Amino acid sequence: MTPDTLPQHASGVCKNCSAATSGNYCHQCGQAAHLHVPTAREFLHEFIAHYVALEGALWKSLGGLIFKPGFLTCEYIEGRRVRYLQPLRLYLTFSIIFFALFKFSGMAVINLGDDRPTAVVVVTEDDAAKARRMVAGTPEHAGEFKRSIAPIVSGVGSMNATLGQKVQHFLDLPRREQEAALKQAFFSYTPYAVFGLMPVFALYLRILYVRTGRRYGEHFLFGLHTNAFAFLMFSVLLLIPPSLDFLELPLSLWLMFYLPLAMHRVYGGLPLATGLRWIVLSLLHVLSLILAVVAAMALALMG
Structure with a gap:
C-alpha cells in the first residue's frame, strides 16, 4: 500500500476547513472525518447516486x-x-x-411508413368493361401530404426564410432519415x-x-x-x-x-x-x- 491508499482516520482537525472535529463529521462544513481514496466500485456507486437514487430512503x-x-x-x-x-x-x-x-x-x-417505390393497382370503369393497370412510383399519399402542407411551409418561409428552408429540408429527407x-x-x-x-x-x-x-x-x-x-x-x-x-x-x-x-x-x-x-x-x-x-x-x- 502507498500512503495515498491508506485510510486516513479522524485526526481531530477537518482536512477541508481545519475546524476541530470530535465525531464522524465536521460540525463546521459537514465533511466526513474518516477519509480514504475511493475504490473503483465506490466511485461508480457515487457517480450513479448523483443521478439515480438506488438505496436508503x-x-x-x-x-x-x-x-x-x-x-x-x-x-x-x-x-x-x-x-x-x-x-x-x-x-x-x-x-x-x-x-x-x-x-x-x-x-x-414514430413510424412514417415506407417511401420505397410501390406498385399500386388502380381499378377504372368505362362504358365497355373494367380494366386494370399497374402504376409504379412513390405512394400517392406522400405527394398529397406535401401538397397539403405546402401553404404552411410557404407561410413559415415568408415569416422566416431560414426556418422555412429547414422545414423544407426535413420534408425532403427520406422517410427513414426523418424517423431517425x-x-x-x-x-x-x-x-x-x-x-x-x-x-x-x-x-x-x-x-x-x-x-x-x-x-x-x-x-x-x-x-x-x-x-x-x-x-x-x-x-x-x-x-x-x-x-x-x-x-x-x-x-x-x-x-x-x-x-x-x-x-x-x-x-x-x-x-x-x-x-x-x-x-x-x-x-x-x-x-x-x-x-x-x-x-x-x-x-x-x-x-
Whole structure:
C-alpha cells in the first residue's frame, strides 16, 4: 500500500476547513472525518447516486408510493420527511429510468411508413368493361401530404426564410432519415419538456382546488409524487415479459385510478367532485403533454 491508499482516520482537525472535529463529521462544513481514496466500485456507486437514487430512503418510499396514493405527499406536508426520498429526487429517479428503458427497448417512437417505390393497382370503369393497370412510383399519399402542407411551409418561409428552408429540408429527407431525426429529437428534448410541465400541472391543481387554501408548493409536491409513480409504472409495463402479459391489465388499471385516489387522500372532498376534477386534470395534462412534446421535437429539428 502507498500512503495515498491508506485510510486516513479522524485526526481531530477537518482536512477541508481545519475546524476541530470530535465525531464522524465536521460540525463546521459537514465533511466526513474518516477519509480514504475511493475504490473503483465506490466511485461508480457515487457517480450513479448523483443521478439515480438506488438505496436508503428510496426503498422506504416505494411502499408508500406504490400502495398508498397520496401518502408521501401527506407525510411531507405534515413534516415527516427525512425517512423518505425527497420528492424531486424521486421524480428524477423514475423519469431517468423510464426514458432509459424506453430508449433501449427498441420501441418505435414514430413510424412514417415506407417511401420505397410501390406498385399500386388502380381499378377504372368505362362504358365497355373494367380494366386494370399497374402504376409504379412513390405512394400517392406522400405527394398529397406535401401538397397539403405546402401553404404552411410557404407561410413559415415568408415569416422566416431560414426556418422555412429547414422545414423544407426535413420534408425532403427520406422517410427513414426523418424517423431517425424525430427519434433523436424525442429522446434529447422530451424529458426536459415533460419536466417543464410540472409547474403547469401544479397550476391546474391550484385552479381546480382554489377554495381549499392549499399553497402552490403543495400542488407542485403532489405533482412530483404522482408523476414519479406514473414513470415507475410505465417502466414496469415496459419490463413485463410475454409470459406475464396477464399483469398488464391490473397494472394499467392501477395506473389509471391512482391519481383520483391520491387526489381524494390529499385534498379530500366528495368522490364525485374528485372524479370530475380528475377528468378535467387528465384532459388538460394530456393535451399539454402532446403540445409540449411536439413543440420540443419541432424546436430540436429546426434548431
